[in-house]
Amino acid sequence: MRRRLEGRIGSIGGAYGIEALSIAGLLVIWQIAAQIMDNTLLLPSFLQVVGGFLRQWQAILFEDLPISLIHFFIGLIGGVMVALPIGMAMGWFKVADRIFDPLVELLRPIPPLAWIPFAIIWFGLTDESAGFIVFVGAVFPIMINTYTGFRSLPMIYVESAKVLGCTRDRDLIRYVAFPFALPSIAAGVRIAMGIAWMCLVAAEMFGVSTSGLGFKIWHFYSLHRMDLVLLYMIVLGLIGLTMDRAFRFLVEDRLLRWRVGLTQ
């Protein structure tokens, strides 16, 4: 009986029939609840948010999103550029580990948002300032995953490389340690992307920037336009989800196909 039901529902919506129904269900309940409450401040309705989107989509797409993406990528790329060399050096050279480890352990527990005042003092209300907060959020997960990736390299790969003529540190890092650590580094970047996205919104909200998706949430809150606040929340969530999926598709599924054998 249950199987027949599932089969029928499945055939209505194709491969993702049940998932689609689940989301549609949430939207319907939300709309009904909002109409019953009848209070735009407490809970704007689904249709109000859709209406907001229809009026606001050009601003989102052509003004807020580009600004936020600039903040995001300044921080993320900066994070990769700083974290990779340091994490690799720490993972490969004992001395580098001893030099950087105490510094990392001291700086890492400071929440990224605690840097906001200094970001403003150092960079002013600029894109770099918001990018810096994103950077602080992104740099440590990438660094630590690079480090652990290097550290978990089995000796057998190093030794086989050596007897094949790969004996210099530079070559061993490039041809053995780095490719081995790549899945771990990619996982670090993915975690960093999630944290960076959170830091971005907070940084823009706290006035490090005067534009961007996070800034607009705060802006519309002060205007008590809760329908637009909710709209921007949803947009932030969807873009975060899209970036995560895109990363998984582009990097983890394609570049790291060999890893299948290790995780099974």
Added chain:
Amino acid sequence: MALLEIVGVSKRFIAEGKQMEALKEVSLSIDEREFVCFIGPSGCGKTTLLRIVAGLVEPSSGWVSLDGQPITGPGPERGMVFQEYSLFPWRNVLENVGFGLELKGMDRPSREALSRQYIEMVGLERFEQRFPHELSGGMKQRVAIARALVNEPRAILMDEPFGALDAQTRNTMQTELLRIWSDKRKTVLFVTHSVDEAIYLADTIIIMSARPGRIKDRIEINIPRPRVRTSPEVNGIRDRILQDLRSEMED
């Protein structure tokens, strides 16, 4: 002059605060194109000896030389096939085999062409795009052999390369290894636990004793190949080796 000279090699390890002698004054000359098998009880230092020849471990005293040149570290002129699977999991078969050539700076087309020759030699031409996790144990060791041979080493060191394989696959691999060896005429140092394997393959069998690890006996085998695993001569040599190993256990 011999290709490979092992002269008075000793190796001491410190384990749990105590010194233990893994190898004691091992001396041995190995000729060009010679197929040498090492056999002996577990822990007698066979792997350690091979690793010293490979340059992965330094002897506590003594030295090893190749063509009169003392060995100071690992190098592509001594290829090694490890007991455990050692293929790079992030490289497919073709890229694994081409690794040494890539390091020498050979361009992609030439190194792929050359790698393919060796992949064909070990009978894996249909699998060159596969990743190591998509291969069976026997296939992995074939790739490891091809990967070592493509560097044209002077000597190839094999540490129980077929130890993890079933008897059937193992026999096939032995026959193929002999075919490759008679084709390429490389010097081979081959560690095994199997007396039958040693007799089937070797020109010279080195029997080692444990604690401390040293050479106990040396047997030259002059039976022409391919050898029949159950012929009377083979049986005679097997008896002698088993006797050696048994007296070793009683000590």
